[in-house]
Amino acid sequence: MAPRRLTFTGPGYRAAGRADTTLADLLAPPVDDLVLQGDLTGIVPGRPTPALAHLLDCLAQVESRGAALTVRFTAETVRRALDDGRGADEVLADLANHSRTHVPQALDYLIRDAARTHGRLRVGAATSYIRAEDPMLLAGVAQNPVFARLGVVRLAPTVLACQADPSTVLEALRVQLAPTVLACQADPSTVLEALRVHGLSPSAEGPDGQVVLGRPTVRRVRGDRRRPGVEPDAVVEVVREVAGIRTARLTALIPRLRGADRAAQADRSLQSRAAAAAAAAEPDDGGADGGTQDPAVALGTLREAVAGRHEVWIEIVGPAGTPTRRRVRPVTVEGGRVRAIDVERESELTIAVHRIASVTLIDTEDHATA
């Protein structure tokens, strides 16, 4: 592994290479073997090597840390390793490789016993199933290439599972399909969890009947996001460039924003209704460019719409500051809130008045023709 950089610049950056080796000199050398004991514990007399630490991580639980590492093997932890796709022989061979002594009989038995009971229950998801009294009939379905697209898997002589949608629900919540198959309405992860709580050791099954490994999500610190080969200086350069572009954009934006405010004030002194009408004429770039409407005008329009049961284009400023336009039919305006019905989405919404940027009446005739 390349030496880790502490910072881009500064003395630490230059000393990092040395610190790395200095630290390694101070720490005791990592230990690659462990002592396995008959009481199902293992002890690494020192700091384990990454390989050993990984093995123990997925095979045992840590009992105490410190100068040494002590771990305990339980049926539960061994099951975890088996879930991870390891086999009993593989696990035992790994342990034997790292162990100073032979693997104790009790531990050997524990692992083999866990492997024996592991995966005797299989859980999978099937969208629907096909059942028949006559196994021959089902065999015909399973073999028929016409049904291949259904993703049919034969669970038992008398049951087939399909990955296609069932057209009707035929059975009750929990149906015994065959002596060896149960169907559940819960999703596989829930079923797996429930079975594990009861001390069973199931494994998940894919649509093809093969075991699916349930590896836990490994969260790790997000790595270096810089592309390889890019020198820190170059990065700084890019950052500066980006910052320059942003500044230029912002400076250009400020006069426009100020201009919009002035324009809005000027508008207010003119006839407000005219402005509203103008906005309605071109609904696509309604209130946003012309600034916000005078609240009194907007509320007036809304009340009018309520009385006339008209629909309006309403522009609402969301919590993120982005305006959205919706076509609604206002129902009431009171207490600083507007209740309205969105006809298209068949939903009712309540809008705080201060969120309303503009309201434009829609001509009913227009609507009818539209």
Place this chain on the structure above:
Amino acid sequence: MTDGPLIVQSDKSLLLEVDHDQAEACRRAIAPFAELERAPEHVHTYRLTPLGLWNARAAGHDAEQVVNVLLDYSRYPVPHALLVDIAETMSRYGRLQLIQHPVHGLVLQALDRAVLAEVLKSRRTAGLVGERIDAESVVVHPSERGHLKQVLLKLGWPAEDLAGYVDGEAHPIDLVTDGSDGNAPWTLRPYQQQAVDGFWHGGSGVVVLPCGAGKTLVGAGAMATSKTTTLILVTNTVSARQWRDELLRRTTLTDDEIGEYSGARKEVRPVTIATYQVLTTKRKGVYTHLELLDARDWGLVIYDEVHLLPAPIFRMTADLQARRRLGLTATLVREDGREDEVFSLIGPKRYDAPWKDIENQGYIAPAACIEVRLTLPDRERMLYATAEPEDKYRLAASAPGKNRVVEQLVAKHAGEPTLVIGQYIDQLEELAEHLGAEIITGATTVTERQRLYQAFRTGELTTLVVSKVANFSIDLPEASVAIQVSGSFGSRQEEAQRLGRILRPKEDGRTAHFYAVVARDTVDQEFAAHRQRFLAEQGYAYTIVDAEDLVTE
């Protein structure tokens, strides 16, 4: 960094590599202050606890010594915080002392005024202490000596009891070791002598020895040292009779000098053996037999099986602080976690020897522990799978298939004295019938029991089926095979007792066998795992075999 055998973990556990050259020296060095937690084959785990450190202080070790030992033997640097913690914990012991003042009688004296002020301010010491004499001392009511010690321990300031003991009524007791009474000459084993000495010099305290290591003789040795009237508290009547027999055989005491105070007989003699049960019998809300404790001026009180002491006995013991107290036990582990009461009321641990050491010295028999896993037939598995949770253990533990396995095991060890131990009477009765063996349960009368034990001793009977009544203190000299078919939910204590049944040394030095027959994939197996862990932690090799493989062996 040194090459020592010890690794000190930050969670206060100490790992000792037993195959290391210095391991033995290190073990001796840490034994006074660290409790052995488990002793499997390669690495033993010890733990530092406040009680252990105070035990060490009581035995005269100081923090510097403890820290030194850790630094000397540790392979890696010892966490500094841990050393500071050790020093601080140990310095708490003995800042308060109970002493006998020439003028004021029993006095609590402080070497640190602030500590005295702190404990006197606590509401828990109110009523236990009397008048303040000066800034450093306060009068203690003699009757509250035990309570006060208990409270002070709970407050974290354990007092050192220097007040001494009453001498008690003298009574000549000696060990008969020269064979003048017709028995073969014998002597106390070295560790028994060390235990007696350790106890006597410490004043009061607990001796921890494995089952079968001759705790009774340690008691007899202590009595011969004390030469005073003695009260012996034991768990049950059978145990009382065995103490009596052992004392008659090993000491100068005669039949007339030993009294039994039990449900059946109420004799008070210079040496009186009483059962816990009779002492804790209540009538109309009062303990009617407490006067026994004051019946004589006892010079020594012996508690057999301290880990089983019932709570009322603790309360009585609190009033007995002026008398020497000796606790005998195989384990300080109490399932109810009252180890601190044993420490404050009976005394600190005075002697401790791990099972394996005594086994290596040849004083207890080596034992092989074997778990036999029995696969239940499909019908029983179905029965088990659909049973109510509370019935599951019983169903699994008394699976009929076990009968055949036990039969095979008994046949395999034909001629060797064999005990079949179980929990459920009906299962045991069935087994006894199946094997054609005698059975001992709680319903068996004492005389019948003793007849059977005697027959077993002489070899007339080789197989005996016993229920849990035989868990404690039965003394079957030559049992060499124990087969347990069911137990009380994986109790460690029970396992220790049952194993103890077969650990007495065999004349031909043969290995004892300890079998557990377990139904596969049931709660029975889970409980067995609990017991397996205990045995492995005690250092016994543990193997698991399938019942199907038994025949082929």
